[in-house]
Amino acid sequence: MANPTILSVDDDPAVSRAVARDLRRQYGDRYRIVRALSGGDALDALREIKLRGDRLALMLADYRMPHMNGIEFLEAAMDLFPLARRVLLTAYSDTEAAIDAINVVDLDHYLLKPWSPPEQHLYPVIDGLLELWHATPDPGETEIRVVGHRWSAPSFAVRDFLTRNLVPYRWLLSDEPEGQRLLAAAGLSAADVPLVVTPEGKPLVSPTERELAAQAGLSTVPASDFYDLAVVGGGPAGLGAAVYGASEGLRTILVEERATGGQAGQSSRIENYLGFPDGVSGSQLTDRARRQALKFGAEILSAQRVVALEAAGAGRVLHLGPDSSIAAHTVVLATGVSYRRLAATGLDEFAGAGVFYGSAVTEAPSCSGEDVYIVGGANSAGQAAVHFSRYARRVHVLVRQGDLARSMSSYLIDQINGIGTIEIHPWTEVSGGVGDGHLQQLTLRDSRSGAERTVAASWLFVFIGAEPHTQWLEGVVTRDERGFVVTGPDLVAGGDRPAGWRLPRDPYHLESSVPGVFAAGDVRSSSVKRVASAVGEGAMAVSLVHRYLEAQ
Incomplete structure (x- = not known):
């Protein structure tokens, strides 16, 4: 297979040559570097690349070009290569336009010209974007097809699960010719939707989330029965705890019922998160955090619901159902919150x-x-x-x-x-x-x-209210009147330690009424409901986990 392509387009010949020179110097051995002097020429080049069946990894486009500016080019190019990463080259005076482009073309980054030295300002950006591109599966290679009805709640549930888990798929309506052909091939009718057809051609009728997870390559069975740290919930707090726990040598497992990212993972654009001045989508942030956790050796268990917590001697047991459980020295509760149902007639x-x-x-x-x-x-x-x-x-x-x-x-x-x-x-x-x-x-x-x-x-x-789903902790962990987990100083506010607390010390700051069980993020009573604070609490919980383990 031919090397993937990096395309640059700039109407200034000197700048165009400089971009291509810097790109070839760093990436020429692994990528085909193509440059164009106008948006029209660049689109012609993309069409040729598409016809040849080659891959496009990244596009860099100058903002100020006649006839077709960089934003217009990137918007047109998305129809040909929607997975290619997009960079806008701008002058300082064009920063406002670059920020607006984030919402128009889902821009990945904008670079201020000049970018010298490239080792500091260009290559780190390109490296990160190429890594993201390689980590994104090509739907043409691993395509799941979903046949359903536009207003079918089960069809929506399948699509939502796949989307939130960043699994590429193709959506086909049951009354369209291709959807009808797939239903007929599976011996089904439009009443049997949703139908999921795997890349191997296996039909699944109304599959469960666990079946979908297995087809998507997500892990649904724990590799071990005992860990140093078990994290419940895959939102920002849970991912933060998993990253820091695994990176510091703890045998770490994260258990998520639906999809990593939580509510933050559904955000179209988070613009006030530290370190992302251009903004970042919830799915991008989630994908990076998930891959980071896996890189450090954390195990991520998908489509598994924790139904009970049990303190068993020095261990903490999480029950995943009647016949499945995992145990750990410590637990971080990071189940977050969900939007409250709207109390309106008929909805x-x-x-x-x-x-x-x-x-x-x-x-x-x-x-x-x-x-x-x-x-x-x-x-x-x-x-x-x-x-x-x-x-x-x-x-x-x-x-x-x-x-x-x-x-x-x-x-x-x-x-x-x-x-x-x-x-x-x-x-x-x-x-x-x-x-x-x-x-x-x-x-x-x-x-x-x-x-x-x-x-x-x-x-x-x-998007109203915030309800923690902590009913499964009833009678085990102290919660406030709204169901949020009470931790640290709030547990001893009246001067007495929690009932059943047998340690000679007070609970640590994020520790619940059960020693060794911590809470982080939105599920914790009195927490700050922000992505950054949730990540911070996830990291802080791991430092307290170390303190707890050292004292055992």
Whole structure:
């Protein structure tokens, strides 16, 4: 197979030669370096590469080019090579445009010219992007096909699981010719969706998440029965604990029920995370953290639900079901929170069929040209509004309070105010919904006057509340009145140590009422609900794990 291609396009011949020279010097032995002097010439080159069946790893495009600027070129190039990494070359005065391009073409990076020395400013960026490209499977090589109905909740569940686990697949509607052919070949009808066809041609009808995980190459069975550290939950806090635990030599396993990343993994763009001035999507951040944990030797167990925690002598046992369990010296609880269900008449029956909890980025292209309604006024709702504005005719943000300033970051409010297709509806609640097989109408209520109105709506995305799923810890670990895990000083606020606490010391800062069991991130009572703080608590929990183990 031919070496993959790196393409650069710049209308300044001197700059074009300099880019190609620096790229050949570092990557010429492993990649084919191609340069073009205009966006049109570059697209012609891409079409030729596509026809030959070659691979494109990365594109670098100058922003200021006549006839077709760099953003326009990258947007057109995405149709030919959607997996290729995208870099915009800019002058300092074009920084604003480069930041805007992040949302337009899902830009991976922008580089300020000049980048001398390349060893410091160019090669580290390219190295990281090429590593990401190699880690992303090509759907043409490992393609899972999913046949389903647009408004089928089980079909959505399959697509959502694959998307959140970064598994490439092709979505086919059951009433389209190719979807019908696959159903007929499997001896099924449109009523039998979802149908999943593996790359080997094996049909799976309404598969479980564990079956999907196995087909996607995710680990579902623990390799051992005892570990130094078991992490429950694969959000930022859990991934942080897994990375630091494994990198410091602890035998570490992370158990995740659905997909690594948690709520943060569904964010279309996180722009206030330290070290990512250009912003980073939740899926990109999750993918990097997951690969980092695996690199250090952590074991990641997917599609497994922890149903009980048991303190057994010096060990802590996690029960994964009636016949499966793992034990560890220590446990970090990092199960995060989930969005609260909307208490509105008639909406429960449309979950996954027009009503979605979280960003459901799998549905964004399907919203093209239609109105989308978003409930919530915090950052997750704002990020979703910006993302859906790329597809929807209009995005309606329903806010129970008078404005967004109380719960949303100012940078996000500024972005929303600059997008003409996003409309904020203050003092507005959803009181009901109706439809035939899927959501078709919403009833909206003014939270001050109580006046109601009905709107046509097929898409509702909910981002309200934060509920920890900690019922499985009932009677084992102390929780507050809302179900969050109480830790450290809060356990001894009244002067007494937790019932059953037999150690001569007070609980460590992130330690629960069970010695050796720690909580990190959103599931912890009184925690700061931010991605950065969750990662920090995951790392801090590991330092306390070491202190606990050293004292045993």
